[in-house]
Amino acid sequence: MERLNVITKLETILAEVLEHKNFVITDELTAKDVDGWDSLSHMMIITHIEKSFDIKFKLRDLNKLNNVGALISVIQSKL
Amino acid sequence: MIFNSYDFIVFIVVVFVLYWFVFKNSAKYQNILLLISSLFFYCWADWRFLGILVFNILFNFYLAKKIDKVNKEKTKQLVLWFGIIVNIGILGYYKYFNFFYESIQSIIDPNASFTALSILIPLGISFYTFQTLAYIIDVYYEDIAPYNNLFVFSTYMTYFPKLLSGPIEKAQYLIPQLITKRPFDYYIIVDGLRQILWGLFAKIVIAENCAIIVNPIFENYNIHSGSTLFVVGFFYMIQLYADFSGYSNMAIGVSKLLGIKLSRNFATPFFSLNIGDFWRKWHMSLTSWMLNYIFTPLSFILRSYQKLGLIISVVFTFLIVGLWHGANWTYVVFGLIHGLYFIPVIYSGSMNISSAIVDENKWLPSIFSIFKMAILFMQVMLVAIFFRAESISMAINYLKGIFSASLLQIPYAVLNGRNILIVLLIVVFLGLEWINRGKAHDLEISNYPKIIRWVLYIFIFLLLLFAGQSTDAFIYFQF
Incomplete structure (x- = not known):
């Protein structure tokens, strides 16, 4: 899948879980920069991503997610 | 030592x-x-x-x-x-x-x-x-x-x-x-000294003076009115916070004297709007440990159960937080209730509220924030009674004592000039924390004019001399 498509899909997922659209997806974006993206909502976001892209994360993958860029790369590697 | x-x-x-x-x-x-x-x-x-x-x-x-x-x-x-x-x-x-x-x-x-x-x-x-x-x-x-x-x-x-x-x-x-080689940095060392001064103030002026009010009442809690028990619950919560945050500030300050940075452990937790926010600011190094090694793996395993999975993970994590403090059922109940406090937060979705600094750039909190912070303080204060009590039955009896008809009486047992002075000191303590809530620590006043800095140092130093109590232990040493 094109990186751009991944970003668009990711945007929808984040807006759905966090119930707002006050963010712009960039590689450097981190959870800290986004209102409400905390340790509780994080797992909801992960679950939504798994469903939406039909992929499965490993716990090991989660440790590598330092920013959205890393998240996109991990998603792409599983598609 | x-x-x-x-x-x-x-x-x-x-x-x-x-x-x-x-x-x-x-x-x-x-x-x-x-x-x-x-x-x-x-x-x-x-x-x-x-x-x-x-x-x-x-x-x-x-x-x-x-x-x-x-x-x-x-x-x-x-x-x-x-x-x-x-x-x-x-x-x-x-x-x-x-x-x-x-x-x-x-x-x-x-x-x-x-x-x-x-x-x-x-x-x-x-x-x-x-x-x-x-x-x-x-x-x-x-x-x-x-x-x-x-x-x-x-x-x-x-x-x-x-x-x-x-x-x-x-x-x-x-x-x-x-x-790496540590350079001698005058500003870091002075900042360390400031943080030590604040830690000393929290410990020997605030925590120890609160202990003097709290200890005798907890020993004979069954003869006191609900209002007294309630007020003492307030003092205990402040004591617990001042004791451990004071210790942490001293530890971090001492380390700065050696040019080594330690992690922040408390970030004005009482100025939080919900329980999730509170735990992000209370004993932060333990919370982040629990988050990384208990909550994340567990909620990952249970992620298909969505919110229910989150709730089970949070409650289990807080049971471990409780048990970490020691081998007593009181700590288990302490952890359990904190875990349960998260349920409405998870279900209402109010966890999505930004956890940034409360009323940033304002001198005073809004009415809404005051209300939220007061509710949160009550929540954590009532659970802290389990933390302080020797047994579950004692904690329950203490709570029953609070929620009795005598809650509306005047708390004569703790109403005296000395204690009013201590309340004023607590106001100073929390007031300075409020002013510096967005800073790296509670006495990060390096940008204040020199005269104000020195007035503050002397003021705190005099309080240490004349209002400080000697002590030979910290609550968290037993853990």
Whole structure:
């Protein structure tokens, strides 16, 4: 899948879980920069991503997610 | 040797002079000094448990190397689990043996009398065990490579400012600071002194004065009115906070004197709008440990259950938080209730509210924030009674005492001039915290005009002299 498509899909997922659209997806974006993206909502976001892209994360993958860029790369590697 | 003792002043002055004036040219020599002085510091507190600390260091140092070396995933996992079991086993033996033994025996034979084994808890064991657990798990997940230098690893593990009561530091955060040469930075050292001053104020003026009000009432709580018990609950919550945040500030400040940064442990937790926000600011090094090594794996496993999975994970994590504090059912209930507090937060979705600084750039909080903060304070204050009580039945009776008709009486038992003065001191304490809530620590006043800074230093110093109480322990030393 094109990186751009991944970003668009990711945007929808984040807006759905966090119930707002006050963010712009960039590689450097981190959870800290986004209102409400905390340790509780994080797992909801992960679950939504798994469903939406039909992929499965490993716990090991989660440790590598330092920013959205890393998240996109991990998603792409599983598609 | 606690931070607020004359012994420690002599100790730190000697270490400081040697560190910056004799060994200043080499990080290696500075580390040798740190290691020797840390071992001395630990032995001064209690030499009998040095063997366990040394074993912990050696065992985990070599185990991490083994985890890294093994190629087969299954064997890697087995080595990790062996490490986890040995670490938890030692911690469990010293801290929880009597607790589980008694609990199991009372299930098998409720009438049997229980004889506790006289097991002393090694100082700092809960703190350093959690550090090494994090280390071997991180090596397993390849977040970090194992360290090859046993000497530097030992310096990290025994580093005296955080050895007895935290902050719980990750190896990858502290070791890079130990490897590089520390420059003598006047501003960092002055900032450290400021933080120590604030920690001393919190501990010996606020916490110890609150203890004088709290202790006698808790001893005879059944003869006091609901209103007195309620007011004392308030003082205890402040005491608990001032005691541990004061300790943490002193630890971080002392470390700054040596040019080494420790993690922040408290970030004005009472200025939070919900329980999730509170725990992000209370005993932060423990919370982040629990988040990384208990909550995240568990909620990951249970993620298909969505919000229910989250709730189970949060409640379980807080049960462990409670149990971490000690072997008593009161701590388990403390953790359980905190976990349950998260349920409405998860269901209402109010966890999505930004956890930024409350009413940033405003002098005073809004009515809405005051209301939210007051509710949160009540929530944590009522649970803190379990934390303070010797047994669950005592805590329940205390709470029953609060919620009785006498709640509306005037609390004469604690209403006197001295206590009103202490309330004023608490207002000063929390007031300064409010003003500095967005800063790196509560007395980060480097941008204030010099005159105001010095007025504040002298004011706090005078309070230490005339309102301070002597003490020889911290609440969190027992953990």
